[in-house]
Amino acid sequence: MSKYWSKLAAGVDPYVPGEQPKDKKYIKLNTNENPYPPSPRVLEAIKTVANESLKLYPDPNGDELKRTLAEYFGLKKDRIFLGNGSDEVLAFSFMTFFDSGFPILFPDITYSFYPVYANLFKINYELIPLNDDFAIPVDQFFKPNGGIIIPNPNAPTGEYLTLEAIEEILLHNNEHVVIIDEAYIDFGGESARKLIDKYPNLLVVHTLSKSRSLAGLRVGFAMGHEDLIEGLNRVKNSFNSYTLDRLALAGAVEAIKDEAYFQVTSKKISQTRERVTQDLQIMGFKVLPSKANFIFISHPSVKAEELFLKLKEESILVRYFKKPRIDNFLRVSIGSDDEMDNFLKAICKIIA
Amino acid sequence: MSKYWSKLAAGVDPYVPGEQPKDKKYIKLNTNENPYPPSPRVLEAIKTVANESLKLYPDPNGDELKRTLAEYFGLKKDRIFLGNGSDEVLAFSFMTFFDSGFPILFPDITYSFYPVYANLFKINYELIPLNDDFAIPVDQFFKPNGGIIIPNPNAPTGEYLTLEAIEEILLHNNEHVVIIDEAYIDFGGESARKLIDKYPNLLVVHTLSKSRSLAGLRVGFAMGHEDLIEGLNRVKNSFNSYTLDRLALAGAVEAIKDEAYFQVTSKKISQTRERVTQDLQIMGFKVLPSKANFIFISHPSVKAEELFLKLKEESILVRYFKKPRIDNFLRVSIGSDDEMDNFLKAICKIIA
Structure with a gap:
């Protein structure tokens, strides 16, 4: 707080974007970026x-x-x-x-x-x-x-x-x-x-x-x-x-x-989303139905915050919101098939 | 005006940037752009x-x-x-x-x-x-x-x-x-x-x-x-x-x-500005002392608006502000030496 700030500047509560860590290489499934390069x-x-x-x-x-x-x-x-x-x-x-x-x-x-x-x-x-x-x-x-x-x-x-x-x-x-x-x-x-x-x-x-x-x-x-x-x-x-x-x-x-490129990459993401959803459901996860390039998931016994931290140890970033109603959920962006396979393997190990 | 606008949107008086015409090729001395390419x-x-x-x-x-x-x-x-x-x-x-x-x-x-x-x-x-x-x-x-x-x-x-x-x-x-x-x-x-x-x-x-x-x-x-x-x-x-x-x-x-490139190009512009200032003064123009990449000029007999329009006919764009106190001035961005020579020639012809 500074005496030079306007009331407006003093009153705001800024948005916090998903982390973009530089300490090591992560599989980034935390900010809903597209896994495929631009056209x-x-x-x-x-x-x-x-x-x-x-x-x-x-x-x-x-x-x-x-x-x-x-x-x-x-x-x-x-x-x-x-x-x-x-x-x-x-x-x-x-x-x-x-x-x-x-x-x-x-x-x-x-x-x-x-x-x-x-x-x-x-x-x-x-x-x-x-x-x-x-x-x-x-x-x-x-x-x-x-x-x-x-x-x-x-x-x-x-x-x-x-x-x-x-x-x-x-x-x-x-x-x-x-x-x-x-x-x-x-x-x-x-x-x-x-x-x-x-x-x-x-x-x-x-x-x-x-x-x-x-x-x-x-x-x-x-x-x-x-x-x-x-x-x-x-x-x-x-x-x-x-x-x-x-x-x-x-x-x-x-x-x-470049419509063709767009069609191919967005379809790939939807397909990966459906496959990963099924795999997570088989592992016991609740997965909300999604039409986006991310899924919102919850496990019946392992807490979301714990999953979040353990995934991070495995160099996989997902998004965890410590907020009422959703603090036992993780938002997982849909990456490439390889990235999601690594994610599923890590999840499997953590909940085992 | 639309019933869907906020009071804020209804109350604004937007800024109008210098024109960027696409009808033909101009010597652009109207928006204080640098005549030299980036490094x-x-x-x-x-x-x-x-x-x-x-x-x-x-x-x-x-x-x-x-x-x-x-x-x-x-x-x-x-x-x-x-x-x-x-x-x-x-x-x-x-x-x-x-x-x-x-x-x-x-x-x-x-x-x-x-x-x-x-x-x-x-x-x-x-x-x-x-x-x-x-x-x-x-x-x-x-x-x-x-x-x-x-x-x-x-x-x-x-x-x-x-x-x-x-x-x-x-x-x-x-x-x-x-x-x-x-x-x-x-x-x-x-x-x-x-x-x-x-x-x-x-x-x-x-x-x-x-x-x-x-x-x-x-x-x-x-x-x-x-x-x-x-x-x-x-x-x-x-x-x-x-x-x-x-x-x-x-x-x-x-x-x-790229400090070296910056030094060379900004010095060139200051030098061109000084030379053009002198040339315009010889032609009878009033030129305000400038430390910028533009000059603000006024002619004792030819009106600024007329100069502006005639320069435009010659495919040279400068900035004219139809505002109290400055409506007999033109703001002329400093271009390359070639561009400014063309500008000076055109000016010479117009005031002749």
């Missing part, structure tokens, strides 16, 4: 623009990337907003759509950055408790509110809401913005972007960090009615004109264009 | 990390870049804050240090992003009018305030405050943070970072966009007492954990390390 076309595109052009500012509007996304998703270009990772897109969304009146709603067990944004921008919120089986209670989002944000699939549970369930929520909410955070949608879910035409208050947020293997490049985007996108641009252009550098813009274009 | 070592470093590692998140703390800057500037690592361009560093600084109590102070003619940030975060401000000769009236910053921000050299005038003048301001202000925005300091000025040990409320902000030829890479940083840096990190980590991608981090390290 070779992405790397080529980056190398191609790593030239004299870096002396010039990037396109502040990212028009080429917007055009690429628009074509890919069959949307108009002015229905797309770009950001420095979906976390930045979410931060701008909280600023643009949520006020301090009626509380916004989000699940009690969800991406832990949401309450951080709410605290930062002094936005009231109400937590909607998940059901005992960690399913999202859709009808609890019908009460009066100042906006809604739901990740689909949810994190860290992996639980997925059908498009019909999302539409139910939209049918009961037309006064404020409903954000569907689809960071993990490409691993088996159906995107709500199809509903954008019908619901002018729907914002769908995506990232290239997970299904496009580009966590290191920092590119996210939102899709929604042009009025919502204009609001986001107003706030972004009052904060930082150039949020995406030339290399990220060029790489992102190729990541979207 | 070849930067491009090499970027190509080297354009590999599989992009699937992993970057270091959220940017430790290697902080170490490099710390060593270069002879500072402790915890006295450095990194951001996605100095604009993002400034946005976080407004959030971290300025409240809505006493107004903050900045010059009436200055970087036009400052009032945008103030409006965004509902921070009161008072404009300090520059003297008639556009010099900054140092003693006007001695009045009670909620913080101060001054670019040194100032933009768009290029006027420079000596280290003694900066220290005068600090001696009269120890209750709130004083930000010296040194985006252009490397073209002939002396940095205030030497005063950080003495003044725990001094924050010095730099960018790699100008003197390191990396506007396209989006890297900025702040230097100050560790308490100030901690505050900035609290806010940044409540907004976006990973603001710098792996490519930008790697390129920035080499930009700082």
Whole structure:
């Protein structure tokens, strides 16, 4: 605490990302990164623009990337907003759509950055408790509110809401913005972007960090009615004109264009997820049904914290949240088949 | 205006960056970019990390870049804050240090992003009018305030405050943070970072966009007492954990390390600036004394707006601000010698 801090700076409760230890080599199953490298076309595109052009500012509007996304998703270009990772897109969304009146709603067990944004921008919120089986209670989002944000699939549970369930929520909410955070949608879910035409208050947020293997490049985007996108641009252009550098813009274009590569790698991850789920169930684990690139697991006798620590001794990192309701669960990112085999072997040894 | 916007989004007045037209090839002297390419070592470093590692998140703390800057500037690592361009560093600084109590102070003619940030975060401000000769009236910053921000050299005038003048301001202000925005300091000025040990409320902000030829890479940083840096990190980590991608981090390290290249290119720009200044003065222009990579010029008979439009016809872009006091001036970025020769020829023809 310093006397020079604003009330805002003094009042925040910053987000803590998963650890990125440098002490030794780990099998990293703790931050939902993709085990497969980015498309070779992405790397080529980056190398191609790593030239004299870096002396010039990037396109502040990212028009080429917007055009690429628009074509890919069959949307108009002015229905797309770009950001420095979906976390930045979410931060701008909280600023643009949520006020301090009626509380916004989000699940009690969800991406832990949401309450951080709410605290930062002094936005009231109400937590909607998940059901005992960690399913999202859709009808609890019908009460009066100042906006809604739901990740689909949810994190860290992996639980997925059908498009019909999302539409139910939209049918009961037309006064404020409903954000569907689809960071993990490409691993088996159906995107709500199809509903954008019908619901002018729907914002769908995506990232290239997970299904496009580009966590290191920092590119996210939102899709929604042009009025919502204009609001986001107003706030972004009052904060930082150039949020995406030339290399990220060029790489992102190729990541979207290389559809074949994307299909192969995301399918591999879903398949590995299903196989690992079965193996863990055979070992006695409870594994929540997941449509994401991670699973949320619990063992009937060995405590999650103990598993977490012992896996770390075996140079395997998973994510453990010491929080009510989920402190006997581990979130395990889906790695390559080899990585998961090592994980299963280590787990087998620990619970034996 | 949309019913879904927050009061914040409805109330902003976004910054408008210099135009980046795509219709034809221009000599771009309008956004203070560096005419020289980045160091070849930067491009090499970027190509080297354009590999599989992009699937992993970057270091959220940017430790290697902080170490490099710390060593270069002879500072402790915890006295450095990194951001996605100095604009993002400034946005976080407004959030971290300025409240809505006493107004903050900045010059009436200055970087036009400052009032945008103030409006965004509902921070009161008072404009300090520059003297008639556009010099900054140092003693006007001695009045009670909620913080101060001054670019040194100032933009768009290029006027420079000596280290003694900066220290005068600090001696009269120890209750709130004083930000010296040194985006252009490397073209002939002396940095205030030497005063950080003495003044725990001094924050010095730099960018790699100008003197390191990396506007396209989006890297900025702040230097100050560790308490100030901690505050900035609290806010940044409540907004976006990973603001710098792996490519930008790697390129920035080499930009700082290649001191010889930096010395040569920034010296060339200062020399070109001095020569062009003389040539313009011979043609009858008023040229404000500049320590930046741009000059601020006015002609006794041909109006600035007319010059701006005619230069554009000649495929030369400069910056014209249609604002009180400076609407008969042009800000001209210093390009390469060839570019400036073309500019001088065009000017000669226009005023003939």
